[in-house]
Amino acid sequence: MNEIVKAFILIFSLDKELMGIIFLSLKVSGLALAAATVIGLPIGAFLGLKRFPLRRIIIIILNTFMGLPPVVVGLFLYLLLSRSGPLGFMGLLYSPSAMVIAQTILAFPIVTSLCHSAIVNINPIIKQASMTLGATSAQAAVTIIKEARYGIMSGIIAAFGRVMAEVGAILIVGGNIAGYTRVMTTTIALETDKGNFELALALGIILLTISLFINLFLHLIQQRGIIQANI
Amino acid sequence: MSLTLTVSDIWKSYKGIPVLKGCSFSFDAGATYAVMGANGSGKSTFLRICALIENPAKGEVHYFYNSSAVKNDIELRRRVTLVLPGIGIFNTTALSNVTYGLKIRGIKKSEAIKRASEALEFVGLFQKRNQNALTLSSGEAQRLGIARAVVIEPEILFLDEPTSSIDEKNTEIVEDIIFKMKQQRGTTIILTTHDNSQAERLAEKTLFIREGCFISR
Numbered sequence: 001m002n003e004i005v006k007a008f009i010l011i012f013s014l015d016k017e018l019m020g021i022i023f024l025s026l027k028v029s030g031l032a033l034a035a036a037t038v039i040g041l042p043i044g045a046f047l048g049l050k051r052f053p054l055r056r057i058i059i060i061i062l063n064t065f066m067g068l069p070p071v072v073v074g075l076f077l078y079l080l081l082s083r084s085g086p087l088g089f090m091g092l093l094y095s096p097s098a099m100v101i102a103q104t105i106l107a108f109p110i111v112t113s114l115c116h117s118a119i120v121n122i123n124p125i126i127k128q129a130s131m132t133l134g135a136t137s138a139q140a141a142v143t144i145i146k147e148a149r150y151g152i153m154s155g156i157i158a159a160f161g162r163v164m165a166e167v168g169a170i171l172i173v174g175g176n177i178a179g180y181t182r183v184m185t186t187t188i189a190l191e192t193d194k195g196n197f198e199l200a201l202a203l204g205i206i207l208l209t210i211s212l213f214i215n216l217f218l219h220l221i222q223q224r225g226i227i228q229a230n231i
Numbered sequence: 232m233s234l235t236l237t238v239s240d241i242w243k244s245y246k247g248i249p250v251l252k253g254c255s256f257s258f259d260a261g262a263t264y265a266v267m268g269a270n271g272s273g274k275s276t277f278l279r280i281c282a283l284i285e286n287p288a289k290g291e292v293h294y295f296y297n298s299s300a301v302k303n304d305i306e307l308r309r310r311v312t313l314v315l316p317g318i319g320i321f322n323t324t325a326l327s328n329v330t331y332g333l334k335i336r337g338i339k340k341s342e343a344i345k346r347a348s349e350a351l352e353f354v355g356l357f358q359k360r361n362q363n364a365l366t367l368s369s370g371e372a373q374r375l376g377i378a379r380a381v382v383i384e385p386e387i388l389f390l391d392e393p394t395s396s397i398d399e400k401n402t403e404i405v406e407d408i409i410f411k412m413k414q415q416r417g418t419t420i421i422l423t424t425h426d427n428s429q430a431e432r433l434a435e436k437t438l439f440i441r442e443g444c445f446i447s448r
Binding site: 123125126128129130131132133134135136139143146147 | 279282284305308309312313314315317318319320321322331332335336379380383
């Protein structure tokens with residue numbers, strides 16, 4: 001009980017170490033999400049809008065990768081980035097950049113797959129309507145993506161939730177270096193091992209609060225999408 | 232002179248079942264035509280092929296301007312439009328739905344809003360311009376679909392069962408709009424309907440599709 005009180009004191013006193021860890025977590029996950037969105041959104045849109053050979057296989061692979069175990073991603077990335085690995089010359093291992101890459105790999109299939117689903121679920125009449133109004137194929141594609149905006153946003157938020165709560169991959173490639181690569185999830189794991197429960201609890205409360213807001217936001221977007229679909 | 236349409240020997244099948252089996256006809260400019268036939272007779276398919284959003288399996292669709300053939304490209308596709316039975320309302324305001332056709336033609340926003348407002352006034356939906364279009368009643372949605380078509384000032388307007396799912400009052404309003412399009416703008420109108428009396432009221436000529444071909448009656 002005493003630890004919980006101390007945890008709240010840490011939060012409300014805006015403890016410098018705590019704030020640094022939160023800021024780094026948000027920075028790493030935010031950058032990873034941005035990268036995954038920039039790469040995943042056009043690919044998801046392409047998969048949703050175009051029909052080509054191997055499309056179904058790509059979709060199945062993406063759906064499978066949505067449940068990619070983070071430790072496996074961490075392991076493969078470690079082998080790639082370690083000094084003796086093919087990308088070792090870049091010197092990225094145990095840096096925030098390596099953590100961003102790891103989280104991007106985890107977020108990418110979620111953004112891509114959910115973006116694809118959002119687009120294929122748009123009524124085909126929308127494309128026909130835009131074509132009858134004089135849209136080119138590219139303009140019709142933009143219209144469909146706009147119509148799928150709620151589903152796409154849901155995918156992006158779901159990916160953010162996944163990377164924020166992730167620990168395995170970033171622990172392997174980030175190394176949990178204090179003040180440099182230590183983020184909320186890895187700190188919780190480390191401080192719990194050390195018996196320093198107040199910092200672990202404080203970060204747990206912050207992580208849960210962020211998770212709550214992400215889910216609330218996701219729920220609101222989905223509700224809005226459901227309301228629009230039912231009209 | 233205006234844009235005219237000639238279709239020659241149009242064939243179309245779905246999953247191996249032939250729907251259209253050699254339809255041919257020439258449509259005069261400024262006239263209104265009603266295309267009638269049983270459910271599944273190919274009326275909608277015929278309209279989609281004429282509106283250049285679907286290709287026939289065989290046969291040709293030719294547009295002419297002053298007796299010269301017009302190239303089948305995006306520019307031609309922008310001179311005709313089809314109002315679909317399900318309409319395909321976009322998830323945005325009624326006004327944005329109507330400005331859509333203008334924006335994709337590169338018309339300035341202020342001009343697009345002015346013209347869209349006039350089109351909404353024309354179909355009696357100006358008061359609902361800022362309402363999400365998906366919240367409109369089916370009759371209002373049908374009128375919105377027509378407003379989206381009216382605003383781009385098509386030379387040929389295709390209407391696929393424009394009053395099939397709306398009440399009597401909205402049917403009257405839609406018919407009045409079609410009549411005004413013809414009278415005030417000289418638009419060539421080709422519509423499909425199941426209603427004989429509607430065809431009588433609106434069209435100068437009625438075509439019947441039976442067993443995939445036009446028959447005279």
